[in-house]
Amino acid sequence: MNIGIFKKLLNEHNKKTLNDNLEQLLAEIMHESGAEAVITEKGKDYTISRKYLCSALKQVKAAYSVQRMHYYLKRLIKSITTVRTNRVNDINLNRWQEYKNIYTDSLWIFPKRDSSGLHNAGYWGNFIPQIPNQLLQRYTRENDWVIDPFAGMGTTLIEGKKLKRNVIGIELQQKLVDKVNHMISRNYKDEAGYCRMYQGNSCTFAVDQLLKEHNLTCVQHLILHPPYHDIINFSADKHCLSNLSEAAFFKAFTDIVLRFKNVLQPGRFLSLVIGDKYKAGEWIPLGFKAMQTVLEQGFSLKSIIVKNFDDTSAKRGSNELWRYRALAGNFYIFKHEYIFIFQKK
Numbered sequence: 001m002n003i004g005i006f007k008k009l010l011n012e013h014n015k016k017t018l019n020d021n022l023e024q025l026l027a028e029i030m031h032e033s034g035a036e037a038v039i040t041e042k043g044k045d046y047t048i049s050r051k052y053l054c055s056a057l058k059q060v061k062a063a064y065s066v067q068r069m070h071y072y073l074k075r076l077i078k079s080i081t082t083v084r085t086n087r088v089n090d091i092n093l094n095r096w097q098e099y100k101n102i103y104t105d106s107l108w109i110f111p112k113r114d115s116s117g118l119h120n121a122g123y124w125g126n127f128i129p130q131i132p133n134q135l136l137q138r139y140t141r142e143n144d145w146v147i148d149p150f151a152g153m154g155t156t157l158i159e160g161k162k163l164k165r166n167v168i169g170i171e172l173q174q175k176l177v178d179k180v181n182h183m184i185s186r187n188y189k190d191e192a193g194y195c196r197m198y199q200g201n202s203c204t205f206a207v208d209q210l211l212k213e214h215n216l217t218c219v220q221h222l223i224l225h226p227p228y229h230d231i232i233n234f235s236a237d238k239h240c241l242s243n244l245s246e247a248a249f250f251k252a253f254t255d256i257v258l259r260f261k262n263v264l265q266p267g268r269f270l271s272l273v274i275g276d277k278y279k280a281g282e283w284i285p286l287g288f289k290a291m292q293t294v295l296e297q298g299f300s301l302k303s304i305i306v307k308n309f310d311d312t313s314a315k316r317g318s319n320e321l322w323r324y325r326a327l328a329g330n331f332y333i334f335k336h337e338y339i340f341i342f343q344k345k
Contacts, residue, residue, distance in 0.1 A: 001029075003041040006077050015066050022061045029054055039080050046080050052098040088268070090141045103134055108307040108339070127225050127273055131307065131339065132156040135223060136163050139269040139341075143192075144220035147263070149202035149256055154180035156223050157195040161188045168219075169197040170205050173235050201239045202256045207263055218265040225273040226253060229286055246284075250293055257297050264344050270299060273307075275337035281329065287338040299342035306336050 005025065012018045029037060029050060037050045056079070060072040079094040091099055114129040132148075132155055140146060142164045148156040151169025153176060160167035161184065171177050177197040184195055198210065211217065227234055227242040229249050234242045241249050257270075264270065272294060274287045295301060326333050 001037060001039050003039055003046075003077065003080065006039075006073060006080075009073055010070055013066055015069070018066060018069060019061055022057055026054060026057050026061070029057070041081055048080055048095070049098050052095065055097070085141075088141070089138055091137070102137055106303060106305050108134075108305055110308065126153050126155055129155050129159055131225075131273060132159040132223055133163070135271045135339075136160060136165055136221070139271065140165055140221045145214075145216060145218075146221045146223060147207070147219050147260060148223045148225070149205070149260055150224060150226050151180070151197050152176065152225070154184065154195075154197060156225075157184060157197065160195050161191055161193050164192040166194040167196075168210065169195075170200050170202050170207075171197055172199070172201055172237055172240055174199045202259070203239070203252050205259070207259060211263055218263050220265055220268050222260050222264055222270040223273070224256070224260075224270065226256075226290075228275050228277055229284075231275075231277050250289065253290060254293055254297070257294055261297055261299070261344065266344055268344055269302070270294065270342040270344065272340040272342065273337065274340075275334065278331070281331070283331070287340075291338070291340045294340065294342050298345055300345055301340065302343050303339075303341040305339035305341070307339055308336055309334075 009018060009021055009025075012021060032050070035050055036047050037053050039046045039048060053076075056072070056076045060069050060076065063069040063072055075094075079092070082094055084093045085091060086093065091102070108130075110128060110130050114133075116129075136146065136156075136159055140163075143166065145166045145168070146156065146160060148167060148169045151157065151171040154169060157167045157169050157180060169180070171180075177199045180197045188195070194214075198205070200206075211219070227240070229244075229246060230242055232242060234240055237243070241252055244252060261270070272290060274290050276286045276288075277284045291301070291304075322333050325331075
């Protein structure tokens with residue numbers, strides 16, 4: 001299909017004739033197979049969602065005047081042939097309606113965990129893959145570099161491979177590093193994106209040296225999913241944040257934020273995924289304490305996202321018991337965690 005078909009419609013000034021031509025064009029597009037349509041201009045092919053294309057043409061058809069119909073047609077032609085981004089991600093703002101899978105609201109409700117591909121829910125405390133997927137689509141572009149200082153079972157790295165990002169993961173436990181690196185090299189060896197885990201303590205990790213080895217001076221995004229203090233004991237290592245006192249936890253967390261802030265490109269983003277906890281019957285606002293810690297390191301706060309979780313390994317099969325405990329103990333059951341979005345000034 002040639003772009004000239006759409007441009008030709010701009011020469012028609014009779015509303016009925018224009019509507020008839022649009023109806024015929026819509027029928028042709030809908031009759032063709034495939035989720036995407038290919039439109040050619042001056043020998044160059046542009047791919048566009050067939051569903052989005054039909055929706056845009058229906059909007060043209062529904063306009064109340066020929067002038068308005070021409071306006072929508074010009075906008076459609078521009079969206080087909082011109083890419084406009086905000087330079088932080090690959091989202092084409094001329095086709096913003098096409099990105100139905102990208103969240104823009106501050107309440108994220110996922111009915112279930114994405115268990116496709118290499119993802120494994122067996123590692124207790126692993127965040128769901130949808131979180132890094134959304135963050136990488138919103139705050140990075142293809143071939144950008146990302147660091148995850150609490151890499152765990154490599155969720156961010158797996159999503160990075162899917163989206164053609166370069167992800168460096170840092171993890172305290174050598175057994176997890178070996179497992180994730182083996183899994184990624186075996187399953188994604190021919191795909192774009194450098195994704196690799198390194199063993200180390202993020203408080204002291206020589207990140208500057210590692211970036212030099214890759215001829216980099218900075219990275220474009222940081223995803224931090226630290227332990228929610230001592231809720232889960234991740235390892236016996238005395239340096240693990242889950243084994244520290246609360247004061248030592250925040251001291252270590254501050255050191256990590258500062259260490260990795262230094263390699264984050266100015267103007268780019270840090271995402272922090274964290275929840276709260278109970279201690280001796282009192283709600284401890286761990287999330288907001290961590291948020292304040294990052295703000296004190298010179299970041300600006302862009303968004304606070306609340307993400308639901310309805311089932312956890314610890315509470316699976318005991319929902320009624322927890323409901324009783326909540327009623328008896330005058331508290332509410334945790335059903336959420338936070339995703340804080342910060343920008344480096």
